[in-house]
Amino acid sequence: MSGKARMNGGARGHATTTTTTTTTTTRHGGATSSVLYVALQWVTVVLQVMTQIMIPLGSAVIDLLRVMGVWEVLTDVITRYRAPFVVIFVLPLSLMFDCAMQIRSYIIFKLYSAPELHEERVLDVQRQVALAVANAKAGKGPKRLCTARPGWLSISMDYRTYKQSSAQISISMYDILGEVQPITGPGSGSGGQETASATRGSIWVEPMVSMGQISHFLNPRGWTLPILPEMDDLTVGGLLMGVGIETSCHKYGLFSEMVEEYEVVLGNSERIFVRRDNEYADLFHALPWSYGTLGFLVSVKLIVVPCKPWVRLRYHPARSLEKGVSKFRALCDGAEKPDFVESLAFSRDTMVVMEGDMVDEDQVVPGARNEIGRFYMPWFYKHVEEILESGADFAEEFVPIRDYYHRHTKSIFWELEHIIPGGNHPFFRYLFGWLVPPKVSFLKLTQTEGMQSTYESMHVAQDFLLPLKGLQAQLEFLDDKMGIYPIWLCPHKHYNSGGTAFLRDPVDCNAEDEIGQYEMYVDIGLYGFARGALEKKKDFNMKSVMREVENYLLRNHGFQMMYADTYQSREEFLQMFNHEHYFKMREKYHATEAFGLIYDKMARKHTSA
Numbered sequence: 001m002s003g004k005a006r007m008n009g010g011a012r013g014h015a016t017t018t019t020t021t022t023t024t025t026t027r028h029g030g031a032t033s034s035v036l037y038v039a040l041q042w043v044t045v046v047l048q049v050m051t052q053i054m055i056p057l058g059s060a061v062i063d064l065l066r067v068m069g070v071w072e073v074l075t076d077v078i079t080r081y082r083a084p085f086v087v088i089f090v091l092p093l094s095l096m097f098d099c100a101m102q103i104r105s106y107i108i109f110k111l112y113s114a115p116e117l118h119e120e121r122v123l124d125v126q127r128q129v130a131l132a133v134a135n136a137k138a139g140k141g142p143k144r145l146c147t148a149r150p151g152w153l154s155i156s157m158d159y160r161t162y163k164q165s166s167a168q169i170s171i172s173m174y175d176i177l178g179e180v181q182p183i184t185g186p187g188s189g190s191g192g193q194e195t196a197s198a199t200r201g202s203i204w205v206e207p208m209v210s211m212g213q214i215s216h217f218l219n220p221r222g223w224t225l226p227i228l229p230e231m232d233d234l235t236v237g238g239l240l241m242g243v244g245i246e247t248s249c250h251k252y253g254l255f256s257e258m259v260e261e262y263e264v265v266l267g268n269s270e271r272i273f274v275r276r277d278n279e280y281a282d283l284f285h286a287l288p289w290s291y292g293t294l295g296f297l298v299s300v301k302l303i304v305v306p307c308k309p310w311v312r313l314r315y316h317p318a319r320s321l322e323k324g325v326s327k328f329r330a331l332c333d334g335a336e337k338p339d340f341v342e343s344l345a346f347s348r349d350t351m352v353v354m355e356g357d358m359v360d361e362d363q364v365v366p367g368a369r370n371e372i373g374r375f376y377m378p379w380f381y382k383h384v385e386e387i388l389e390s391g392a393d394f395a396e397e398f399v400p401i402r403d404y405y406h407r408h409t410k411s412i413f414w415e416l417e418h419i420i421p422g423g424n425h426p427f428f429r430y431l432f433g434w435l436v437p438p439k440v441s442f443l444k445l446t447q448t449e450g451m452q453s454t455y456e457s458m459h460v461a462q463d464f465l466l467p468l469k470g471l472q473a474q475l476e477f478l479d480d481k482m483g484i485y486p487i488w489l490c491p492h493k494h495y496n497s498g499g500t501a502f503l504r505d506p507v508d509c510n511a512e513d514e515i516g517q518y519e520m521y522v523d524i525g526l527y528g529f530a531r532g533a534l535e536k537k538k539d540f541n542m543k544s545v546m547r548e549v550e551n552y553l554l555r556n557h558g559f560q561m562m563y564a565d566t567y568q569s570r571e572e573f574l575q576m577f578n579h580e581h582y583f584k585m586r587e588k589y590h591a592t593e594a595f596g597l598i599y600d601k602m603a604r605k606h607t608s609a
C-alpha cells in the first residue's frame, strides 16, 4: 500500500495476522521517495544519537569525573543549586530536543513518508521479537522482552531498571499515520451515550506519538481526542498499555475506552489487529493496564471527536469540604454533563470545582478571554488559587482549547515550584517563561543520587482511583496521612470490562451505558512533599504511610496508578488487580514465556524505606 493510499484511510486493520515471513507491500516509488527516505533516516539517526549514544558517553564522562574526584563536588553543587542548574542547562536542552522532534514530525508528515515506512517498522519489530525469543530459548539472551524506550524518558519517577536485564525491542514509531477519517451517524464508535449521535472520526497513530504532537495535529483541523491527557510528553503506547486519564473521563471512561483497534506484535512475533468485535476481542480488554506484558503495540486506531476552539471555564470556589464535594459530584452525576470536570483542593476545607464546555468563537465574551497557555501567563493552579482567595463564589473565563488541554503542563502540575522556586514570578515568566517546562525526562536524567533519595523518602507522586461516592471520607483520610496540597481531582467512568485492573466486585457498578456497566470513580492525584516531611524528616515514614494508604485502597475498592511506586506485596497487588483474565490471555497469546509479570516489572526496588 502506498503512503498516499494510507493517508486517505487505506485498508489498515481488519486484517487477521501476519508473521515475520510476510513480505511487505510497501512501495518506495522513484527518486523523490529515496531522497525523502534518506532525509528521514538522517533526522532519525540524529535523534537516536542524542538519546542512545549520548547516554553511554555521559556515563563514561561521569566515570572519568569520579576517578578524578570531581564528581562528588559536582553533584553536590547540582543538588544545592538545582534551580540555576535547571534554568541554565535543562531548560535550553529541553527546548532543543522538542524543536528537533517537531522538525522531524514536520518533515515526515509533509513528505508523506511515514505511513509508507510503517509496514517496514512493524516487520522490524517482528524480526527483533523472533530473534530475541530464539536467543532466549537457546540460552543466549535475556528471557524477558520489553520496549527499548530508555527508563529516564518515561513519565514516572522510576528509572525502569528491569530493562537492563531484559531483551529490549526498539519501537521507533513516532508518527501519525494519516489524516482523520470521519465517520458519521449514530453508533459510529464505541464511546459513551453523550456523543453517540455526533460525528466522529478515527485516526491511526504509532505508539511513540505524544499528546503534544496529537493536539498540535488535531486541534487546528477541528478534531480532538475525546480524552487528551494533558502532559505534552505522554505517549500513546504508555497511556494505553498503562493508564490514561483526563477531565473528560466522566463522559467517556479511561483513555483506552476510545480505541477502535490495536495493532499488536505478540510474543511469538505474530502481528494481529485487535478489536472489540473480532476474534481477538478477549485481548482487547486485557491490554490496558498490562504495562507491556502481553505484546508490543505497533499502532492504534483512536476515536476522535469534533472540537471547538474555546473552552468556557466556570470556577466554583468552595470553602467547606462538604460543599466542594457535593458540587463536584453533582457535575459528574448530573444528566447534562459538562465536557470537562476537575477540582483542585487547596486545603482540607477549600477547593475550586471547575466545569468546562467547548464553545465556538462567537460565544466567547471578549472581556473574559484568558489565554493561559502564553508563556508569560501565571501558572494555572496559581490562577485558580487566586480566584479562591479573591472571595468570589463564581468566575467564568474563555480559554483556547489547546491551552486548556495543557493547562498543567507548564508548571508540571505544581512540581515546578519545588524545582524552580519563584518560577511563577512575573520577572521569571517574562524572561524565561518561553523555555518552560523542563522535560520530565531531563529532570530525571540530571537528578543526583542525593535528590533521588530525598524524593523517594519524602516526595509523593501518586494517583489513587477510588469510588466517587466516598470522596469526602477519602480526602479526610489522605489529609490525615499526607497533607499534600493542591490535590488533583478528576472523575472517570470505571467500566467493569473484565481485564486486569477492572472492578473486583460487579456489585460496585451502579450504572450502565452503551459500553457497559460502570461505577463513577475519582482519581485523587497527590504530587508533592508530604506535610512537614522536609522540615521534620523523622516524623514522616514514606513506607509506613504508603502501606496504610494502600490498605485503605484495598478496603475501599481503590486502585493505584502503576507509573507510581507501589509498596504492596505480590499478594496484595494480585488482590487489587484482578489477574484472572490476564493470566488466561498471557497463556493464549504467547506472552507467558516472552514477557514478565506486571508486578515484577512495576514494583520498584526502593533505595530507601
Ligand SMILES: NC(=O)C1=CN([C@@H]2O[C@H](COP(=O)(O)OP(=O)(O)OC[C@H]3O[C@@H](n4cnc5c(N)ncnc54)[C@H](OP(=O)(O)O)[C@@H]3O)[C@@H](O)[C@H]2O)C=CC1
Binding pocket: 145, 146, 147, 148, 149, 153, 154, 155, 156, 160, 171, 207, 229, 230, 231, 233, 234, 235, 236, 237, 238, 239, 241, 242, 243, 244, 245, 246, 290, 291, 292, 293, 295, 296, 297, 298, 561, 562, 563, 601
Ligand atoms: N494524565 C495521565 O493519564 C497521566 C498518566 N501518566 C502515566 O504515565 C505512563 C505513560 O508514560 P509514558 O512515558 O508515555 O510511557 P512509559 O514509557 O512509562 O510506558 C508505560 C508502560 O507502557 C508500556 N509500553 C509503552 N509503549 C509500549 C508499546 N509500544 N508496546 C507495549 N508496551 C508499551 C511500557 O512497557 P516497557 O516497560 O516495556 O517499556 C510501560 O510498561 C502511563 O502508565 C500513565 O499511567 C503519567 C502522567 C499523567
Ligand SMILES: C=C(/C=C/[C@@H](C)[C@H]1CC[C@H]2C3=CC=C4C[C@@H](O)CC[C@]4(C)[C@H]3CC[C@]12C)C(C)C
Binding pocket: 155, 156, 157, 245, 412, 413, 415, 440, 443, 444, 447, 455, 461, 463, 523, 525, 527, 561, 563
Ligand atoms: C499521573 C498523573 C500525573 C503525574 C505527574 C504529576 C507525575 C508523573 C511523573 C512525575 C515526576 C517524574 C520525575 C520527576 C523528576 C524529579 O526530579 C522531580 C519530580 C518529577 C518532575 C515528578 C513530578 C510529578 C510527575 C510529573 C495524573 C495526571 C494522572
